[in-house]
Amino acid sequence: MTxxxxxxxxxSAHDTPAHDSPDRVDLDRVWTGVAAEVWRRHPGWxxxxxxxxxxxxxxxxxxxxxxxxxVPWLIxxxxxxxxxxxxxxxxxxxxxxxxxxxxxxxxxxxAYGPGTDPAWELSLxxxxxxxxxxxxxxxxxxxxxxxxxxxxxxxxxxxxxxxxGWLVPMTAVCALALAVAVTVRSASVGAAAGVGAWTITxxxxxxxxxxxxxxxxNVHAYLPYLAVAVCCAAVVGYATRPQREF
Amino acid sequence: MNVDxxxxxxxxxxxxxxxxxxxxxxxxxxxxxxxxxxxxxSLLRMLATVLPPTSGEIRLLGRDPRGAAARRxxxxxxxxxxxxxxxxxSFTVVEFIEYFALLKEMPxxxxxxxxxxxxxxxxxxxKARAKLRTLSGGMLxxxxxxxxxxxxPDLLLLDEPTAGLDPEQRVHFRGLLRSxxxxxxxxxxxxxxxxxxxxxxxxxxxxxGRIVFRGTPDELTARGAGHEVGDAPxxxxxxxxxxxxxx
Numbered sequence: 001m002t003x004x005x006x007x008x009x010x011x012s013a014h015d016t017p018a019h020d021s022p023d024r025v026d027l028d029r030v031w032t033g034v035a036a037e038v039w040r041r042h043p044g045w046x047x048x049x050x051x052x053x054x055x056x057x058x059x060x061x062x063x064x065x066x067x068x069x070x071v072p073w074l075i076x077x078x079x080x081x082x083x084x085x086x087x088x089x090x091x092x093x094x095x096x097x098x099x100x101x102x103x104x105x106x107x108x109x110x111a112y113g114p115g116t117d118p119a120w121e122l123s124l125x126x127x128x129x130x131x132x133x134x135x136x137x138x139x140x141x142x143x144x145x146x147x148x149x150x151x152x153x154x155x156x157x158x159x160x161x162x163x164x165g166w167l168v169p170m171t172a173v174c175a176l177a178l179a180v181a182v183t184v185r186s187a188s189v190g191a192a193a194g195v196g197a198w199t200i201t202x203x204x205x206x207x208x209x210x211x212x213x214x215x216x217x218n219v220h221a222y223l224p225y226l227a228v229a230v231c232c233a234a235v236v237g238y239a240t241r242p243q244r245e246f
Numbered sequence: 247m248n249v250d251x252x253x254x255x256x257x258x259x260x261x262x263x264x265x266x267x268x269x270x271x272x273x274x275x276x277x278x279x280x281x282x283x284x285x286x287x288s289l290l291r292m293l294a295t296v297l298p299p300t301s302g303e304i305r306l307l308g309r310d311p312r313g314a315a316a317r318r319x320x321x322x323x324x325x326x327x328x329x330x331x332x333x334x335x336s337f338t339v340v341e342f343i344e345y346f347a348l349l350k351e352m353p354x355x356x357x358x359x360x361x362x363x364x365x366x367x368x369x370x371x372x373k374a375r376a377k378l379r380t381l382s383g384g385m386l387x388x389x390x391x392x393x394x395x396x397x398x399p400d401l402l403l404l405d406e407p408t409a410g411l412d413p414e415q416r417v418h419f420r421g422l423l424r425s426x427x428x429x430x431x432x433x434x435x436x437x438x439x440x441x442x443x444x445x446x447x448x449x450x451x452x453x454x455g456r457i458v459f460r461g462t463p464d465e466l467t468a469r470g471a472g473h474e475v476g477d478a479p480x481x482x483x484x485x486x487x488x489x490x491x492x493x
Contacts, residue, residue, distance in 0.1 A: 028366070031366070032359065032362045032363050032366060033359065033362075035362035035365070035366065035371065035374070036358040036359040036361070036362040036363075037358070039340045039358070039361065039362055039365070039374050039375065040358040041340065041341060041344060056351075057348050057354050058348035058349045058350075058351055061344075061345055061348045061349075062345075062348075062349065065334070065345070117332070118332025118333055118334055118335075119331060119332045119333065119334065119346075120332065121296060121328045121330070121331070121332070122326060122328055122331060122332075122346065122393070123349065124294075124295075124296045125294045125295060125296050125321060125324060125326040126321055126346065126349035126350050126351075127318050127319075127321040127322045127349065127350050127351040128348075128349045128351060129314075129318070
């Protein structure tokens with residue numbers, strides 16, 4: 001069966017060589033051409049933009065199918081941030097700073113991997129490297145959560161230190177969740193590790209300073225947070241090195 | 247030579263799944279038989295560049311898959327149906343096949359036609375826009391076969407492809423295999439001896455990680471002369487070779 005290469009052109013009886021009689025029209029070929037047009041999927045603007053930016057339609061498709069970027073997940077995230085923006089534990093202290101790192105960590109852990117992707121084994125045999133897919137999806141989930149969190153934080157009228165302060169611990173918690181998810185090959189365990197670590201950090205801050213929000217606002221903690229993020233990124237890089245798969 | 251494996255080993259802890267396999271394959275349909283745990287799936291996963299060998303040499307489509315660029319080129323020309331293929335329930339048949347065509351880095355302009363052709367070849371035209379969650383097990387298996395052949399692969403690896411197919415579809419699939427084997431290397435791992443007899447030009451039998459027989463289906467049948475275990479001649483050959491390997 002010949003596959004038409006020009007998708008904009010529908011094969012017809014006129015496409016058959018002149019010496020062919022009408023009863024020799026290759027109906028299989030005609031039908032395949034028609035079916036290709038009828039079944040063709042038209043990518044949305046997000047996917048088209050991603051394909052241009054990433055220079056890979058395959059990677060763009062993998063990006064827009066990220067489980068933690070699908071509409072139901074995004075709605076859940078927006079609701080969580082919305083609740084965080086409405087609930088306050090004091091003047092200028094909405095709960096966005098508390099919610100954001102945990103929500104983002106769960107999203108990152110469920111971005112890609114054997115525990116999340118039903119066709120993971122098959123994906124490993126494809127030309128677009130799984131490591132690249134993981135990186136693209138992780139960055140996209142982080143960016144979306146950061147944007148939603150900042151929006152909620154700004155709307156809630158949080159103090160300046162709290163509006164942006166949680167971004168640094170969020171980076172560390174997300175990196176930890178991803179490192180655990182990739183290493184043990186379980187999105188749930190990765191998400192639990194991220195949320196658990198953030199919970200312990202907040203409780204420890206309250207015990208140490210009497211202020212739970214110190215986990216996000218203490219400038220002296222930023223360097224350790226970033227160190228954790230770098231170490232976890234190194235773990236992710238090691239766990240997904242090509243030699244592990246081949 | 248599309249497949250060239252030399253003294254290939256693969257271990258999982260103390261368990262040796264593949265123990266010193268030499269295999270050279272050109273075009274044609276090659277059947278891989280063997281009991282559970284014989285090492286067929288591990289061998290196929292190594293050929294699919296999903297699982298690295300513990301030791302030994304593998305060259306696929308004339309390239310060494312240890313190099314990232316070579317591995318990517320091999321994967322563009324590879325079709326693979328894993329034993330347990332997961333599905334995205336919210337995808338339609340066409341979306342699923344198109345997704346893997348994109349991940350195989352097919353040219354975008356060629357994808358709609360290739361997807362339509364693959365859908366038709368597995369006889370799923372009537373279900374092309376159906377969600378995967380609505381399909382039967384046999385239909386899902388055919389979706390898996392369609393994604394494997396969508397890029398007209400030079401090396402096609404199928405692990406238990408006929409599992410769940412009804413008899414009519416299995417006959418149809420064997421015809422498809424024969425046509426694909428005309429200009430590419432097709433490796434089919436299966437428990438179903440009759441699939442091998444009718445579709446494969448050559449067959450290997452694995453036991454305990456080793457290839458204990460390699461030849462044509464007729465040669466395997468001949469090995470079963472006088473052997474009593476098995477209903478069909480090819481099954482008797484299969485049983486005879488296995489019994490000999492185990493003794």
